[in-house]
Amino acid sequence: MGMTITEKILAAHAGLEEVVSGQLINAKLDMVLANDVTAPVSIREFPKLGKASVFDKSKVALVPDHFAPNKDIQSAEQTKIMRDFARKHEIENYFEIGQMGIEHCLLPEQGLTLPGDCIIGADSHTCTYGAVGAFATGVGSTDLAAALATGQAWFRVPESLKFHLFGDLQAWVGGKDLILYIIGKIGVDGARYQAMEFTGETITNLSMDNRFTICNMAIEAGAKNGIIAPDAKTLEYVNARAKRDYKVYQSDANAKYLQVFEIDAATIEPQIAFPHLPENTRSVKEATHVKLDQVVIGSCTNGRLEDLRAAANVLKGKKVHREIRLLVFPGTQQIYRNALAEGIIDALVEAGAAVSTPTCGPCLGGHMGILAKGERALATTNRNFVGRMGHPESEVYLSNPVVAAASAILGRIASPEEVR
Amino acid sequence: MIGQGKAWKFGNDVDTDLIIPARYLNTSEPSALAQHCMEDADPTFPNKVGEGDIIVAGKNFGCGSSREHAPIAIKAAGVACVIAGSFARIFYRNALNIGLPIFESPEAAEKIQEGDLLEVNEASGQITNLTRKETYQAVPFPPFMQELIKAGGLVAYVAGKGEQ
Numbered sequence: 260m261g262m263t264i265t266e267k268i269l270a271a272h273a274g275l276e277e278v279v280s281g282q283l284i285n286a287k288l289d290m291v292l293a294n295d296v297t298a299p300v301s302i303r304e305f306p307k308l309g310k311a312s313v314f315d316k317s318k319v320a321l322v323p324d325h326f327a328p329n330k331d332i333q334s335a336e337q338t339k340i341m342r343d344f345a346r347k348h349e350i351e352n353y354f355e356i357g358q359m360g361i362e363h364c365l366l367p368e369q370g371l372t373l374p375g376d377c378i379i380g381a382d383s384h385t386c387t388y389g390a391v392g393a394f395a396t397g398v399g400s401t402d403l404a405a406a407l408a409t410g411q412a413w414f415r416v417p418e419s420l421k422f423h424l425f426g427d428l429q430a431w432v433g434g435k436d437l438i439l440y441i442i443g444k445i446g447v448d449g450a451r452y453q454a455m456e457f458t459g460e461t462i463t464n465l466s467m468d469n470r471f472t473i474c475n476m477a478i479e480a481g482a483k484n485g486i487i488a489p490d491a492k493t494l495e496y497v498n499a500r501a502k503r504d505y506k507v508y509q510s511d512a513n514a515k516y517l518q519v520f521e522i523d524a525a526t527i528e529p530q531i532a533f534p535h536l537p538e539n540t541r542s543v544k545e546a547t548h549v550k551l552d553q554v555v556i557g558s559c560t561n562g563r564l565e566d567l568r569a570a571a572n573v574l575k576g577k578k579v580h581r582e583i584r585l586l587v588f589p590g591t592q593q594i595y596r597n598a599l600a601e602g603i604i605d606a607l608v609e610a611g612a613a614v615s616t617p618t619c620g621p622c623l624g625g626h627m628g629i630l631a632k633g634e635r636a637l638a639t640t641n642r643n644f645v646g647r648m649g650h651p652e653s654e655v656y657l658s659n660p661v662v663a664a665a666s667a668i669l670g671r672i673a674s675p676e677e678v679r
Numbered sequence: 680m681i682g683q684g685k686a687w688k689f690g691n692d693v694d695t696d697l698i699i700p701a702r703y704l705n706t707s708e709p710s711a712l713a714q715h716c717m718e719d720a721d722p723t724f725p726n727k728v729g730e731g732d733i734i735v736a737g738k739n740f741g742c743g744s745s746r747e748h749a750p751i752a753i754k755a756a757g758v759a760c761v762i763a764g765s766f767a768r769i770f771y772r773n774a775l776n777i778g779l780p781i782f783e784s785p786e787a788a789e790k791i792q793e794g795d796l797l798e799v800n801e802a803s804g805q806i807t808n809l810t811r812k813e814t815y816q817a818v819p820f821p822p823f824m825q826e827l828i829k830a831g832g833l834v835a836y837v838a839g840k841g842e843q
């Protein structure tokens with residue numbers, strides 16, 4: 260029986276020739292990640308596991324990004340728990356403010372997530388790394404604590420869903436629209452416990468930045484992991500960054516899928532997810548009546564260089580609407596520097612955007628852009644749950660970066676077509 | 680055996696931001712988190728929930744973030760267990776890992792009404808609705824997870840196994 264890429268990676272890390280969906284396995288881990296919200300809980304549990312040190316200090320990444328730079332005394336204390344732990348255990352991949360970035364932008368950029376890896380992170384968007392052909396999934400802090408001690412985690416081998424995308428994309432459509440469209444079709448639990456594998460010419464034609472966006476949001480359909488098999492683009496991306504060996508896996512032609520979705524991507528228009536679930540998607544044309552107070556461009560979903568570049572191209576020479584606050588969050592210091600060098604930051608600031616140091620910031624309603632009661636935001640982030648960006652009676656809409664940029668200019672949800 | 684508890688009912692797709700909003704994640708103290716448990720779904724919940732009460736919800740309970748603060752907040756609020764039509768994957772794992780009992784039963788999720796008095800047999804997964812005189816059967820846990828639960832969560836399980 261053939262195996263999917265997800266099954267092959269899990270089998271290899273469990274020391275098995277073959278695995279089947281539903282099987283419980285114990286797998287070795289190549290990278291283990293936590294942040295300033297989840298690490299302190301793991302660190303509290305760690306001593307109970309009876310291990311003096313972490314399993315491998317080069318295979319742990321700790322990133323203070325959620326409430327960092329520290330938003331208040333309490334979060335400063337949480338970050339300090341993580342920093343002290345990182346120093347004590349000589350964690351090689353601890354990223355202090357100034358080198359820091361949003362974890363899911365940062366780790367692939369630093370070459371810490373490679374094809375064929377088995378990765379867990381105490382953050383649900385760990386599934387982002389599937390874009391380089393790794394098996395990567397989010398867990399909680401206790402799983403993470405056990406992994407820090409043992410370098411292993413148990414998994415139920417997921418069934419795989421295949422999403423085969425074909426056709427050329429329309430103007431202003433990117434990875435964000437494809438994944439929102441898919442979530443709109445299958446729902447927020449449409450892939451619960453399962454692997455989402457994205458294939459087809461549309462995916463092959465996408466840049467790495469767009470592929471990260473797609474895998475990032477697999478969790479928004481309830482999936483265990485999202486994955487795209489490595490191709491020439493993947494290898495070019497990882498070879499420029501990798502500091503260790505990796506292995507490329509591909510799904511067998513006779514691999515078993517629970518379901519195969521054939522998607523004509525040429526028919527997909529820019530998507531908006533309405534409050535309060537990512538599955539409430541509509542085409543941007545059906546959303547142009549929605550007036551806004553704030554627009555946020557950034558996050559682990561759409562805070563990469565191409566996202567900022569695309570937004571800047573729409574905003575260049577224009578002004579942010581006077582009733583809109585436009586906030587831009589580059590994903591990492593490197594993205595920030597590249598955007599500076601290219602004149603992207605200048606164009607955004609000139610248009611009236613407030614540009615921040617990398618942080619999760621308003622994406623989770625943490626800091627740097629919280630919504631008041633009744634306010635409405637359009638964000639390039641991944642979740643529009645009740646209260647996600649502030650007051651429980653505020654609203655979040657989700658879109659891609661060019662729609663966000665056009666909307667910042669017009670003060671309402673808008674298609675980039677309207678500001679050309 | 681989980682004692683008798685009163686049911687508090689919630690809908691489908693209750694996400695982790697509803698269970699414990701991110702604005703309170705600048706602490707990981709269970710008692711502090713408990714004060715805001717389910718707050719954005721029902722602001723009065725932290726005050727009215729009693730020791731041993733039971734949360735009953737629809738499908739995909741606990742979707743969204745990986746924050747273990749969600750099951751921690753529920754447990755620290757005194758909730759004895761959660762019954763739902765289905766659970767989101769990370770929440771399922773986290774609840775088992777920290778020893779918050781959860782039971783998956785679409786029938787129970789549908790038929791139980793707010794305020795019903797329930798009794799749950801943890802070992803067999805049988806849920807008795809004392810108010811309506813009905814019983815429902817929860818989906819049994821796979822053997823490995825029963826071991827985890829028996830050990831008292833993942834940390835105790837791993838520590839008990841010594842060198843893996």
Ligand code: SF4
Pocket residue numbers: 325361362363382384558559560618619622623640641
């Ligand atoms: S940017 Fe948002 S979704 Fe991404 S890791 Fe940060 S809080 Fe989570």
